[in-house]
Amino acid sequence: MKDDKQRAETKETQMGRRHFLGLLATAGVVGLALPFRQDPQRPRELSLKEADFYRDHDLAG
Amino acid sequence: MSAVTCELCPRGCVIPEGGAGDCRIRVNLGGKLRATTYGRPSAIHIDPMEKKPLYHFHPGAPVFSIATAGCNLHCLNCQNWQLSQRGGEEMEQVYRADPPDLLKAAKKEGCKAIAYTYSDPIVFYEYVYDSGELAHREGLTNVFITAGYINRKPLRLLCNVLDAANVDLKAFDDGFYRRVTSATLQPVLDALVTMREEGVWIEVTNLLIPTLNDDLAMIRSMARWIRDELGEGTPLHFSRFHPQYRMRNLPPTPGRTLDRARKEAMDAGLQYVYVGNVMGHKGGSTYCPTDGTLLIGRAGFWITENNLTADDRCPTCNEKIPGVWQ
Numbered sequence: 001m002k003d004d005k006q007r008a009e010t011k012e013t014q015m016g017r018r019h020f021l022g023l024l025a026t027a028g029v030v031g032l033a034l035p036f037r038q039d040p041q042r043p044r045e046l047s048l049k050e051a052d053f054y055r056d057h058d059l060a061g
Numbered sequence: 062m063s064a065v066t067c068e069l070c071p072r073g074c075v076i077p078e079g080g081a082g083d084c085r086i087r088v089n090l091g092g093k094l095r096a097t098t099y100g101r102p103s104a105i106h107i108d109p110m111e112k113k114p115l116y117h118f119h120p121g122a123p124v125f126s127i128a129t130a131g132c133n134l135h136c137l138n139c140q141n142w143q144l145s146q147r148g149g150e151e152m153e154q155v156y157r158a159d160p161p162d163l164l165k166a167a168k169k170e171g172c173k174a175i176a177y178t179y180s181d182p183i184v185f186y187e188y189v190y191d192s193g194e195l196a197h198r199e200g201l202t203n204v205f206i207t208a209g210y211i212n213r214k215p216l217r218l219l220c221n222v223l224d225a226a227n228v229d230l231k232a233f234d235d236g237f238y239r240r241v242t243s244a245t246l247q248p249v250l251d252a253l254v255t256m257r258e259e260g261v262w263i264e265v266t267n268l269l270i271p272t273l274n275d276d277l278a279m280i281r282s283m284a285r286w287i288r289d290e291l292g293e294g295t296p297l298h299f300s301r302f303h304p305q306y307r308m309r310n311l312p313p314t315p316g317r318t319l320d321r322a323r324k325e326a327m328d329a330g331l332q333y334v335y336v337g338n339v340m341g342h343k344g345g346s347t348y349c350p351t352d353g354t355l356l357i358g359r360a361g362f363w364i365t366e367n368n369l370t371a372d373d374r375c376p377t378c379n380e381k382i383p384g385v386w387q
Binding site: 051 | 103106
């Protein structure tokens with residue numbers, strides 16, 4: 001009985017630790033990715049080198 | 062923090078802290094007026110000068126043409142509404158292009174002129190001014206494609222850097238301006254006169270919209286005003302309307318309407334009246350007003366022949382043809 005109880009506690013502790021590590025890893029990945037995330041509310045900024053000045057267009061003027 | 066009043070155009074927007082003017086891009090940041098699209102154009106193309114349209118200014122020259130988002134007019138028939146009726150932050154993309162970057166790119170592509178066009182460049186005034194000043198220092202010219210809804214004082218200053226302008230005179234009727242464009246007529250007429258006084262080469266465009274501004278009596282009045290205030294040698298372009306944006310209920314301008322308008326304006330005394338947006342139309346070429354000699358032949362935006370003499374005269378009768386040709 002005592003062994004079973006001890007085993008159950010150990011399992012609970014292990015699961016808690018895994019859960020914590022999982023959260024930590026997720027937070028780390030999200031934290032690292034944040035600076036590279038495109039804000040969909042903002043226009044994409046391009047350098048002039050990326051422009052095709054001779055592309056057909058239908059703008060008047 | 063206090064509101065600021067934008068004195069650039071006749072709207073005179075009073076902009077609260079953190080707010081934007083009617084054009085969407087001139088904002089009040091900490092009590093100071095700023096243009097959010099400075100150095101951030103959303104459209105950059107190299108077009109022929111004829112596309113602006115400018116027919117008497119460096120014919121055939123490639124023009125480095127730029128625009129940012131925003132406009133101080135809200136025309137129901139705007140062809141460029143996806144650019145003009147948005148703020149800079151609403152665009153899918155913008156280019157990082159401060160004035161020195163623009164000049165560097167224009168020169169690299171062999172362009173001798175920069176056009177501020179597509180939307181109304183009045184709203185990105187400071188960007189035009191700084192780029193224009195730099196362009197002059199580098200030996201390039203500046204062309205301004207506008208509806209001319211601007212106050213006289215800032216326009217006079219801007220004329221220091223402008224070489225040519227095509228002004229879209231949308232109708233010779235204040236009611237049309239109010240109903241269709243959300244602007245008024247008189248400031249546009251004042252702007253045309255100011256540009257003439259400041260020595261900017263001017264061409265005028267009038268987009269003819271069936272039933273709204275194609276009345277021949279109105280066209281006659283407009284042509285007479287241009288003749289008297291700007292000069293009989295001022296080129297006038299009648300342009301064909303195509304249904305779009307919020308004006309899809311009207312048909313394209315019939316060819317005969319364009320022909321009648323051209324005849325009416327020439328009968329009123331204007332010497333160079335063109336028809337635009339119609340491929341292969343006779344009215345797309347330049348003729349000598351004295352003897353009818355074909356001076357510059359055009360097919361669409363392309364020059365097919367140029368018969369002007371080296372000193373810009375008709376090869377037949379020697380009449381001097383107004384314009385900035387070389």
